[in-house]
Amino acid sequence: MNLKKYLLFLVTAAIMVLVAACGGGTEESAGSENTETEEAPAENTDSEEIEEVTTLEGSVVVDGSGTVYPLMSVLAEEYMITEQENVSVEVSRAGTSAGFGKFLVENGTDFNNASRHIKDEEQAEADAVGFEVKEMKVALDGLTFVINKENDWATDLTQEELIRIFKHDGGVTKWSDLRPEFPDEEIHPMGPNENHGTYEFFYESILEKEDLVDGVNLQQEYSTLVNLVSEDVNGIAFFGFGYYVNNQDKLAAVKVDFGNGPVEPSLETIGEDADYAPFTRPVFTYLNVDMAKAKPQVLDFALFVANHSDVFAGETGFAPLPEAELQEYVEFLEGLK
Incomplete structure (x- = not known):
């Protein structure tokens, strides 16, 4: 009887070891699955962080040419509705020369619309203040x-x-x-x-x-x-x-x-x-490049103008520019990021 009990004990112990081994494998697999499940939220968190970066706010100030005003005001409205609802783009029409007076000063406007090229003496004013000016054609008038x-x-x-x-x-x-x-x-x-x-x-x-x-x-x-x-x-x-x-x-x-x-x-x-x-004649907007580097919303709006001015030119009474010419501005602006 003692021998039988001893043999029964050995068989029972062997079964328990086998069950424990199988159970351990199951727990390890489950642990592996849980690890994968826990990593998924981390990816969502990254996505949310990207969205926060691309959601802009603040203001963009545009003045200058009354001729360019209809095109730029439509672009501004479209940008605020479809792209960045938390950015306020303010477009005024003091006139090209009066607009340059507001643009070519420290902490001046971000853009100046113009129905002529910038003059040498105006460019000298920008140089004196110490910021870079970028001329961008937007259409033909x-x-x-x-x-x-x-x-x-x-x-x-x-x-x-x-x-x-x-x-x-x-x-x-x-x-x-x-x-x-x-x-x-x-x-x-x-x-x-x-x-x-x-x-x-x-x-x-x-x-x-x-x-x-x-x-x-x-x-x-x-x-x-x-x-x-x-x-x-x-x-x-x-x-x-x-x-x-x-x-x-x-x-x-x-x-x-x-x-x-x-x-x-x-x-x-x-x-x-x-x-x-x-x-x-070509018509322009002039960008304060330093402002575009310092304020993401200014650069973003500049890119929107370069990518969409040909879309809205016709409905505001302008002939659009060739796509290749506008693409040069896009490449320049992308390089500021």
């Missing part, structure tokens, strides 16, 4: 001459006739001075004032720095020019194509003969190699 809708005689004019209307020694005060069949009525020329790059483009590139005619009515606000011409059958003014597009119900655009027949300004004819080329 066509300088457009507008008349009252009831004016049915000056619908087609030559480039030379338009210059004579606005030039000091053009010899023109009445419509009949241009062509004898035109009315014997005084012409009322109008345009934007010296704060605007459009004025400077017209004065420097079209009039070749000749004085404007006596009595020309220069205004700060483009909306004022729209109203003045819409109420004056003898009025004629110049500004960017976009302002004409947005006021076609009030104004008519003059078709310009550059030597090969009248050309109507349009998105199809505006271009540096297109039919309206003599009155085509």
Whole structure:
């Protein structure tokens, strides 16, 4: 009996060792599975951290050209709605030159929109303050001459006739001075004032720095020019194509003969190699590069402008730039990260 009990004890012990060994394997597998399960939240945490980094806040301040304003304001609105709802992009329109006055100072605006190139003396101001300026083309604009809708005689004019209307020694005060069949009525020329790059483009590139005619009515606000011409059958003014597009119900655009027949300004004819080329000009925004390096929201908005200005150019009255040209700006801005 004692021997049997002893043998039974040995068999029972062997079974218990075997069960313990199997149970140990199960616990080890479970432990391994738990380890994998515990690692998953760590990946989610990393993802959340990335989202926090790309969610921006703060402000971006843009001023300058009234011509570029419609395009930049649409870009700003789209950016705040679809990209960064916690970033406030403030776009104003003091005019190109007045805008540079706010841009070329310490802690000035982040961007200055311009309807002309920066001048040497303006660049010198940036150098004196000590920050880098980056010129970015955003679109192409066509300088457009507008008349009252009831004016049915000056619908087609030559480039030379338009210059004579606005030039000091053009010899023109009445419509009949241009062509004898035109009315014997005084012409009322109008345009934007010296704060605007459009004025400077017209004065420097079209009039070749000749004085404007006596009595020309220069205004700060483009909306004022729209109203003045819409109420004056003898009025004629110049500004960017976009302002004409947005006021076609009030104004008519003059078709310009550059030597090969009248050309109507349009998105199809505006271009540096297109039919309206003599009155085509690039428009810009200028970026304070130091601000872009210091403030992530400024750099992010600059990238949005470079990637999307061609998308919104047409609807705001501008001809888009070639994609390759815009891509150069994207590459530059990516290099600032």
